[in-house]
Amino acid sequence: MTGLTFVDVCSGAGGLALGLERAGFTPRLLLDIDQHACETLRANRPQWSVLNADLLEFDPVDHPEAYDVDLLAAGLPRVRSSATVTRRSSDTEIRLIRATAYLVHAVQPRALIIENVPTLVDEGFFAPLRDFLREELEHLGYSLNWFVLNACDFGVPQDRKQGVLVAVKEQWAGAFRPPRPTVRTHVSVGEALAPSMRSLGWPDADRWAAQATSVAPTLVGGSKTHGGPDFGPSGTKAAWRRMGVYTKSFGDELPGRDFKWDPDLGDEGLVRITVDQTALLQGFPVDWRFVGGKTSRYRQVGNAAPPAVGEALGRAVAEALQTSSPSGAGYTSSP
Structure with a gap:
């Protein structure tokens, strides 16, 4: 699986990007607000184009390399559930999710991955946010797939549940399937x-x-x-x-x-x-x-997406995008 490209926002230390690279994707641009995270990315992958910037202020017009990519990936800072949402930082985290949806308007990738907390998938508190994403993305011709993965099912020695949204343009949506576990025995x-x-x-x-x-x-x-x-x-x-x-x-x-x-x-x-x-x-x-x-x-x-999960997601998206099957309804596990 080669020839596919992606933009990664809120890249952090590069866990999601590394997994996508293993799945055959080539990054056009990686973006993160944290200077040390950007230095980590550059230290490990000098050939990657890394931008130290705030997603809330990012304008792709100034970065044409962000256009015409196959995938927009976003391992966004964790939103808080209804039980812990009193902290004002949650407002920023929700704004970042919305900013990612708005970025899809401009970039128009063939697929989108948003990775976050598992409760984002089905908790009632987040229903308005899921409705917002559905309205924004379906309007642009994407089919939405919500599901939860646990990193330990992909060979990561950690009980780490992740809520995932994969949105795929309708032309390829029928071919997308959420990744299946890659190990039978968990690594201790x-x-x-x-x-x-x-x-x-x-x-x-x-x-x-x-x-x-x-x-x-x-x-x-x-x-x-x-x-x-x-x-x-x-x-x-x-x-x-x-x-x-x-x-x-x-x-x-x-x-x-x-x-x-x-x-x-x-x-x-x-x-x-x-x-x-x-x-x-x-x-x-x-x-x-x-x-x-x-x-x-x-x-x-601690804030990274495990690379093995990123690789599994990347392979699932790549398989769909490289399939010429007719469009169809996407898989969904949430209302």
């Missing part, structure tokens, strides 16, 4: 992190990995209004502690030969995982370099 935290845990000669690495048999809880990157990097809410921290992981901060280095892992000792006996290891739990390749301090790097990791 121990399996994913064992090689790095062994790398400095830690003698307890295999013993620790043998009991870390579940996938990781959802990583939460937070926002710039949030504090430093952390493991998330109390329930998430409890799940990590059951795997013998320290949850008050991330480690600056991997455990060495002298570290004794013994959860019975309390915090002193728990292993610390590093920000680079959280990137492995998002499914980034080992050599993907994140730019910035610890807080910025973890924010990029």
